Amino acid sequence: MSVSAIEHRAALGGKAPLISTGVTLRTLPEGHVLHLLSASADSDVSATISAVLGCDALTKRSVSPGQWFVVGDEPLSAAALADIVKKVKPHAEVVDQSHGRVRIAIAGAKATSVLAKGTAADLALNVFPVGHATTTLIGHIATHITRVSEDGFELMVLRGFAESLWEELAELSVEFR
């Protein structure tokens, strides 16, 4: 197999954070996103994978029954990725999505209100607690939402939709500036 250097350009590289009293939008580093897929949706499998990787609910996020995203801010070396694959392999398949999915952080007292204008998913703290994650539409863009704090969320979106989602969120948050 030939090896050639690939120049990495962040999908939202030029976007400065949008900071205001009500809501803050930030691009997150394009570290790693691993898609884990298991044939079994048992909660035992989920717990086992968390244990072998030693990760919490904010690192290993639920996608759908038997599927999770493992995310982090640092890029993984080939060796580090191989190590994770080796650990997870007995329980689930690993697909490296680091190049394909981009993360955006939205936080602030009005973050929930901004998202509620774009999605019909119930974001109330009692049904969508910290660490909870789900996939839903924001406008017309399928987005994976994770609650990382009481008033903070991480949005993960396919790379090609990242800029559109960013612009949509910027527009949705105008009234809270």
Place this chain on the structure above:
Amino acid sequence: MASLIPCPHCGQRPREEFTVKGAALVRPAADAGRNAWLDYVYLRDNPRGRYDEHWHHTSGCRRWLVVTRDTATHEIEGARDTAARTETVE
């Protein structure tokens, strides 16, 4: 059309997140007769009332669901994962 679908994995979601496939019928046995398969593949009832349909949660968990709804009132009786179906060939 019903606008909120109770996805067993994601909770109440708007129908825009879903793709409807059509009637959820019981699949005939592999060696069933020609007429049974012809019915299964091509023939559909158009009932007024309770109806089972396959819905795909395309923009959510991407699972296939069986949604039971009323074609006259648009009321949703429930939704379950197709993997949880227990119907057998009659």
